[in-house]
Amino acid sequence: MSSSWVDIDPASDFSLANIPFGIISTAEDQTPRVAVAIGSHVLDLKALAANANLAALFPGIDGLTPALSSPSLNAFAQLGRPVHRQVRAALQDLLATNTQHSALLRDNAALRQRALLPQTAVQMHLPMEIGDYTDFYAGYHHAVAVGRMFRGADNALQPNYLHLPVGYHGRASSIVVSGTPVRRPVGQILLADPKMPAPMPEVAPSRKLDMELELGCFISRPNAMGEAIAVGEADEGHVFGYVLLNDWSARDVQMWEYVPLGPFNGKNFASTISPWVVLADALEPFRAGGVENRTVLHEYLREGREDGVFDITLEVDLTTAEGDTTTIGRTSSKHLLWSFPQMIAHHTLGGCPMRTGDLLGSGTISGPGGQGESGSLLEMTENGRKEVLLRGTDARTFLRDGDSITLRGFCGAENGRVGFGECRGKIAGAAQTRR
């Protein structure tokens, strides 16, 4: 990768090899609009479009200028992968030291001033208008660890687990962008065994507030209702890009409510995503093999490639109210049993329509190595039976008010990193509620 005329820290997630898209606003212009991240700056594409001849930079793309002024990335995503590819390549050229369009921005101080803004000066918004959110359960080691905890090693995986990407419909309205405070949910919680006669749940703030380390995938183009998406066409035809996703979970609420229809209030109070959408093409160099599945798969799930997932280094930091940070988990997104194209093929098998901006979660990602590679406190603490030690003398089973969780994810070497920045949320105390 060539270097950039923008000063970029070698360790930055936002190297010239990345060019992730997001939605920004500024104090001067509070209208949300499209930008890309480059090093510690963002390039405001609305400002660029208003002040430069975009036809020279992006020839022949219909609808690009209105898409770049939109308050979400949906219009841009809808343009499809070939356009994303062309725009990203043109922006890489524009920002490269040896750009072919030096007069347009590199040597145009007035436009640089207006369009190239420090990240500290912009507010990030939800990047997409999310129609539907689906959360899968494709993190193999997570599913094994959780299944073993509740059903024993012999029945850890449900019979369907190796045959199809298990998932559930989540709550789109509860998805928030990194930095949004997360209030501890109140819920019905059963302290006794539910099989006891006359169980009596209490209504209380969750005592088992947890995080879930996931990769999120945004849909670019829709399919028609009733028409399945073929696994081989899912990536190029329907994947826009990726974010980090923290699917906050109240384990005690979930435990009492989830039979037989799945997670509900235990999951729908908040899910946090990172603000920058890393385009699918930016992750292409980091493909890897996922978890091997020896099950004979049906044709519609056979991807015809061994490297359907990505090897993204993932980290979880817990920061206490006092400000002490401990990295409590470190793993990779390669520990998935199913790729996103497989999830999309399965999701649409019966004809379910995907729309631009729909979000798919991978499910919690954990490595095979136990506590330090886990993507949830449920696993790290064996459902609260042992503590995770933090810096100093502190420790946790589940999250306390004032704790912050920060997810990070990146691949590639210095000066060419492709990363997500931060996905962060801080726990606020529960609301007062009539119980």
Added chain:
Amino acid sequence: MSSSWVDIDPASDFSLANIPFGIISTAEDQTPRVAVAIGSHVLDLKALAANANLAALFPGIDGLTPALSSPSLNAFAQLGRPVHRQVRAALQDLLATNTQHSALLRDNAALRQRALLPQTAVQMHLPMEIGDYTDFYAGYHHAVAVGRMFRGADNALQPNYLHLPVGYHGRASSIVVSGTPVRRPVGQILLADPKMPAPMPEVAPSRKLDMELELGCFISRPNAMGEAIAVGEADEGHVFGYVLLNDWSARDVQMWEYVPLGPFNGKNFASTISPWVVLADALEPFRAGGVENRTVLHEYLREGREDGVFDITLEVDLTTAEGDTTTIGRTSSKHLLWSFPQMIAHHTLGGCPMRTGDLLGSGTISGPGGQGESGSLLEMTENGRKEVLLRGTDARTFLRDGDSITLRGFCGAENGRVGFGECRGKIAGAAQTRR
């Protein structure tokens, strides 16, 4: 209720006592816009607003004219219940024989020509832009019947069932308006017992395609994330109105996929709603007691009234490809264990944000009387073990290609009926898929 100058069939669902809202388009003006139904006609409110002095009819309502020209009812719903009440009352006056505004429409032939259209001349659209769709399981006799079928009479209800309104997040993108064809879904189906070693599912069109008779409830005004809606404020503050809902279900797909995270492809291929939203106020005269729940409820679920649900007569017709119609189910929406205000209070207990246009389904509604009062073929046929007899010599266990299901719902006596019209869908053959 006074009579109308519009000629209304005494048996019409759309009496002057109703005034339901919907979204129409016409051959002359294909822009979707707001209308109300009256007898066999619709009143085009965009045409009314363009041609009449609305300030005289609806004094003091900000934002009404743009709301009535919107392509969905969201903007109108967002105005809140007092506005819906005022607008419905004004329209009832406008359409009444002894209207105080006779010159505005009754005696204005030119405007009547433009704004009062036969229902046969308009196309109906989805009434709301649906952000999230949640389906509950509040039909008590349905839950008992299905639970008994799969777990025996002693364990028919799960331990949580009487303590909280069980529900799951559905798929908003798959909701279609009455009349939209429903393609039989292809899915993974396990013919053997899943507990057998090495289960091998097949991929095939569903053999157990079913319907579910439900009442749907649309949300008017949002709550802030993290702030629960009190049960006593849910109706006036957050309920817009009601529709009929057919939650089509592929029982064989659902059976194999649903443990542990709930229904997914078995439900997300289509759900059909009736096009006219019956405003909450129009159902007020038809309140009734729901199914008695002897469980001691937590404060947040105590509604403080005995008549939290509605006694709406509900009917299910099956029409074969040959055109023979049999009413296979007849029940009432009073057979709910939980009211919509209770569902809303529970849904938001942990802070989940509701948005304008969100849809809540009641869950399948069945009466206590068995087959003829059932809201699903699963119950009527005991999961395919016995047949439902149709007119002539035909019979069904589950739905065949070419079958149509029509839901109807109404309350009140002739000349004052408040009904929903039809919620109809016809089954189209499955897509060809690489298995």
